[in-house]
Amino acid sequence: MRKTVQYTLLLLFVLTLAACSTASKDNGSEAKVNGNETEPATRVVKDVFGEVTIPTQPKNLLVLSSSYAENLIQIGVAPNMVTIVKEIEPEYRPKLFNEHNVKMIPTQQYAENLEVILEAAPDLIVAQGAAIDAVKYEALSKIAPTVAVEAGVSTDEIVVALGELFNKEKEAELALTKYREKIEDTKEKLHNAIGDEKILVLRVEQKQYRVLGTEKGSPGSDMLYTQLGLNIPTMLKDSDTWFTPISLEVLPGIDADHIFVEQRQMQNYSSEQSMKDLENSPMWKTMAAVKAGHVYPLKTADYVVGEGLVGSPLFLDYLVEKLVR
Numbered sequence: 001m002r003k004t005v006q007y008t009l010l011l012l013f014v015l016t017l018a019a020c021s022t023a024s025k026d027n028g029s030e031a032k033v034n035g036n037e038t039e040p041a042t043r044v045v046k047d048v049f050g051e052v053t054i055p056t057q058p059k060n061l062l063v064l065s066s067s068y069a070e071n072l073i074q075i076g077v078a079p080n081m082v083t084i085v086k087e088i089e090p091e092y093r094p095k096l097f098n099e100h101n102v103k104m105i106p107t108q109q110y111a112e113n114l115e116v117i118l119e120a121a122p123d124l125i126v127a128q129g130a131a132i133d134a135v136k137y138e139a140l141s142k143i144a145p146t147v148a149v150e151a152g153v154s155t156d157e158i159v160v161a162l163g164e165l166f167n168k169e170k171e172a173e174l175a176l177t178k179y180r181e182k183i184e185d186t187k188e189k190l191h192n193a194i195g196d197e198k199i200l201v202l203r204v205e206q207k208q209y210r211v212l213g214t215e216k217g218s219p220g221s222d223m224l225y226t227q228l229g230l231n232i233p234t235m236l237k238d239s240d241t242w243f244t245p246i247s248l249e250v251l252p253g254i255d256a257d258h259i260f261v262e263q264r265q266m267q268n269y270s271s272e273q274s275m276k277d278l279e280n281s282p283m284w285k286t287m288a289a290v291k292a293g294h295v296y297p298l299k300t301a302d303y304v305v306g307e308g309l310v311g312s313p314l315f316l317d318y319l320v321e322k323l324v325r
Contacts, residue, residue: 039057041057045165052141052147053145062122063081063082064125065128068128068158069082073096074159076168082097088305092310093311121144126146128148129151155309175309179309190230197231199233199258200254201259202278204261205271206271207274208274209245212224215242256287259295260298265301
């Protein structure tokens with residue numbers, strides 16, 4: 001109930017500012033003429049919530065996902081603006097956006113940010129369908145036509161959906177072909193180097209530790225254990241969830257040959273003390289991978305937030321760098 005009231009107040013705020021705005025906006029009544037062909041000013045597309053009329057040639061496209069913006073750039077659609085959470089973005093992304101003249105709008109993690117979006121004055125908003133509910137969608141739609149893209153969480157599904165949305169199907173398929181070839185090449189290198197050795201991803205959080213499971217389609221998990229076909233420790237073989245909490249006492253029973261340690265990154269968040277506790281733990285020190293020096297740092301930004309046509313190949317290169325000797 002409280003969340004609904006908050007959404008309602010935000011919606012009223014957006015409506016009030018939108019009504020008072022004197023900014024000049026394209027009303028969509030004109031058509032673009034290319035030679036002898038007339039292109040409609042608007043078109044109808046389908047998204048998670050039904051049909052929505054959007055401008056055929058948006059002049060101020062705002063994307064509410066930095067990974068979506070990354071993928072759009074790779075298929076030939078450079079957004080005008082993208083919202084980002086500075087603290088969790090992978091290092092390569094700001095450079096990528098600057099190279100393609102994409103304005104970065106800093107926002108708060110897990111916040112609505114409607115005022116910031118309204119101030120940006122977009123004429124089209126693209127959002128992740130899985131990350132938006134009907135109330136927020138309605139609020140965004142009062143600012144500009146909003147497409148809540150209906151796609152799964154895998155890069156393949158997202159790129160296909162974005163290609164269809166912007167009539168870039170061929171470009172999307174070409175980009176995905178290159179992406180899949182990179183995965184297959186990496187898979188061969190890793191299997192030749194480490195064979196059946198087991199890979200553990202340990203997440204160090206502010207108040208707990210968690211281990212990556214084999215949930216298909218989830219960031220990191222899908223790439224490591226499904227697409228690359230790497231082996232997970234025996235204890236976690238039947239763990240089909242994304243992350244499972246564990247205690248330090250359990251660590252000696254995990255038969256990992258290689259451990260990637262993610263010190264969790266979030267806005268206004270610190271896991272430094274948990275990291276120190278791990279490194280000082282006798283249970284941690286008894287693990288075979290730790291004794292062998294097969295422990296590698298892993299950034300949240302690089303393998304979770306950084307999933308995409310640019311970021312995932314960089315993550316694959318990192319795996320090869322650490323595991324192929």
